[in-house]
Amino acid sequence: MLSFEEVKVKLESAGQSHVLRFWPELSAEERGALLAELSQLEPAELERHCRGAAEAASRSSGEEERLRGRMEPLEPEFIGGVRRSDPGSLQEWEEEGFSQIAQNKVAVLLLAGGQGTRLGVPYPKGMYDVGLPSGKTLYQIQAERIRKVQELANEKHGSKCTVPWYIMTSEFTLEPTEKFFKQNSYFDLDPSNVLMFEQRMIPAVGFDGKIILEKKNKIAMAPDGNGGLYRALVDNKVLEDMERRGVQYLHVYCVDNILVKLADPLFIGFCVKKGADCGAKVVEKAYPSEPVGVVCRVDGVYQVVEYSELEPEIAEQRHPGGELVYNAGNICNHFFTRDFLWKVALNFQEQLKQHVAIKKVPFVDEEGKTVKPTKPNGIKMEKFVFDVFQFSKKFVAFEVLREDEFSPLKNADGAPVDTPTTVRRSLLAQHYRWALQAKAVFLDEHDNPITSEYRAAQDGDPPAVCEISPLASYFGEGLEKLLKHRKLKSPFLLNDSNVKS
Numbered sequence: 001m002l003s004f005e006e007v008k009v010k011l012e013s014a015g016q017s018h019v020l021r022f023w024p025e026l027s028a029e030e031r032g033a034l035l036a037e038l039s040q041l042e043p044a045e046l047e048r049h050c051r052g053a054a055e056a057a058s059r060s061s062g063e064e065e066r067l068r069g070r071m072e073p074l075e076p077e078f079i080g081g082v083r084r085s086d087p088g089s090l091q092e093w094e095e096e097g098f099s100q101i102a103q104n105k106v107a108v109l110l111l112a113g114g115q116g117t118r119l120g121v122p123y124p125k126g127m128y129d130v131g132l133p134s135g136k137t138l139y140q141i142q143a144e145r146i147r148k149v150q151e152l153a154n155e156k157h158g159s160k161c162t163v164p165w166y167i168m169t170s171e172f173t174l175e176p177t178e179k180f181f182k183q184n185s186y187f188d189l190d191p192s193n194v195l196m197f198e199q200r201m202i203p204a205v206g207f208d209g210k211i212i213l214e215k216k217n218k219i220a221m222a223p224d225g226n227g228g229l230y231r232a233l234v235d236n237k238v239l240e241d242m243e244r245r246g247v248q249y250l251h252v253y254c255v256d257n258i259l260v261k262l263a264d265p266l267f268i269g270f271c272v273k274k275g276a277d278c279g280a281k282v283v284e285k286a287y288p289s290e291p292v293g294v295v296c297r298v299d300g301v302y303q304v305v306e307y308s309e310l311e312p313e314i315a316e317q318r319h320p321g322g323e324l325v326y327n328a329g330n331i332c333n334h335f336f337t338r339d340f341l342w343k344v345a346l347n348f349q350e351q352l353k354q355h356v357a358i359k360k361v362p363f364v365d366e367e368g369k370t371v372k373p374t375k376p377n378g379i380k381m382e383k384f385v386f387d388v389f390q391f392s393k394k395f396v397a398f399e400v401l402r403e404d405e406f407s408p409l410k411n412a413d414g415a416p417v418d419t420p421t422t423v424r425r426s427l428l429a430q431h432y433r434w435a436l437q438a439k440a441v442f443l444d445e446h447d448n449p450i451t452s453e454y455r456a457a458q459d460g461d462p463p464a465v466c467e468i469s470p471l472a473s474y475f476g477e478g479l480e481k482l483l484k485h486r487k488l489k490s491p492f493l494l495n496d497s498n499v500k501s
């Protein structure tokens with residue numbers, strides 16, 4: 001840790017000495033905490049960051065306009081997908097994916113450093129229990145899907161494989177996430193294959209380019225966005241770990257999609273067979289203003305234009321047949337080769353675009369009291385995980401069905417979409433469909449078979465509650481032997497122990 005004098009010089013050179021203005025009033029302990037925080041900041045970088053933030057914020061209103069005339073949608077023939085590709089190819093890709101998994105060449109990486117402000121819970125989103133009959137949290141569901149995909153690969157290839165689980169956390173989420181995993185015995189995964197690491201935090205800045213003080217002895221810090229991944233991979237030697245384990249392919253995903261197919265053999269196999277170094281899963285956008293990024297080309301280069309930066313007029317453009325022109329919705333499921341990640345980490349991560357978010361950042365007033373602002377007063381700069389697509393030599397996109405693979409938890413109940421209620425419904429609807437495909441028969445309260453047609457989550461709640469543990473089925477497979485012609489009363493829970501009995 002640096003001394004007060006050293007920190008003072010550093011801050012002066014970065015034009016940020018105001019953060020020491022309460023120094024004379026601080027206790028020894030408070031001084032220690034402030035010095036520790038400030039010691040980590042590098043003056044030149046700090047100066048660049050603060051100046052860059054203020055400049056970018058003054059320009060940010062023009063971001064959408066700058067994209068005008070430069071965007072093009074993905075060419076339809078460029079996209080593979082569950083509906084677009086022929087069954088033979090789909091099967092070949094899935095087999096390829098399982099083969100890579102069985103050879104220990106595939107890992108998953110969870111982006112879990114976000115603060116989940118829209119959901120509004122004081123703990124990491126992955127710990128959220130969405131109210132399923134089993135009471136499982138998002139983390140547990142994900143852990144069980146990893147266990148199941150390993151088991152399926154082993155059955156197919158006679159292997160004993162591991163899919164390591166890398167989890168990127170932040171100062172906000174590391175401690176509670178670690179504690180939660182320990183309390184839950186890592187959901188029966190081997191702890192040595194669950195690797196948590198922390199992304200960096202950066203200061204929030206006022207419109208005048210000055211760091212915001214949140215308390216007398218604390219500056220306002222925020223994670224550097226999910227694109228902070230690339231720096232965190234270097235900081236924490238994650239690529240070296242992948243190398244030691246022989247992992248060549250990484251499936252990166254975000255925490256809140258209850259339907260996420262971890263290490264999806266089909267997606268992995270598709271990307272590997274296409275020789276891609278970088279890939280993205282997409283779904284058809286539901287409506288023009290849906291808060292998902294669109295995968296497209298800008299100046300001929302593949303990239304994601306984030307929903308916050310897409311002009312409504314462009315988002316609303318439609319083809320004569322009615323479908324949206326910018327239709328490839330990003331579901332934050334990405335494929336990267338380890339070689340590509342090395343290339344980004346060594347050559348490009350400093351070049352990643354800084355995106356500007358104007359936020360209400362609590363600040364300390366002249367009396368030293370923390371004030372919650374009523375209107376936005378600060379700038380948070382974020383990097384985005386998908387901004388590396390431009391460095392890819394071979395980028396591919398794979399379209400999946402929304403009702404099977406995308407239902408994110410973003411908002412608290414009461415909001416119209418992406419709430420605990422809607423994600424629970426999506427999962428239960430999927431499991432109900434799987435059970436029907438396996439020829440199970442659901443009974444109503446009078447023990448009569450339910451015959452009503454039910455297709456997708458959009459139809460509302462399914463006529464019976466059915467939850468299938470990921471340990472019983474990864475994606476609907478293997479259920480006939482367990483459920484065929486069985487008469488099931490709602491709520492029905494197929495868990496691991498049912499499977500064994």
Ligand SMILES: CC(=O)N[C@H]1[C@@H](OP(=O)(O)OP(=O)(O)OC[C@H]2O[C@@H](n3ccc(=O)[nH]c3=O)[C@H](O)[C@@H]2O)O[C@H](CO)[C@@H](O)[C@@H]1O
Nearest residue numbers: 111112113114223225226254255292293330331332384408
């Ligand atoms: C930048 C990005 O990827 N945006 C995508 C994200 O938007 P969205 O705005 O929903 O992104 P979130 O803020 O939820 O973050 C996505 C993921 O990144 C993690 N995270 C976030 C910030 C951070 O500093 N560290 C970190 O690890 C979050 O924990 C989460 O798992 O998901 C949508 C689908 O649901 C996509 O359509 C968006 O294109």
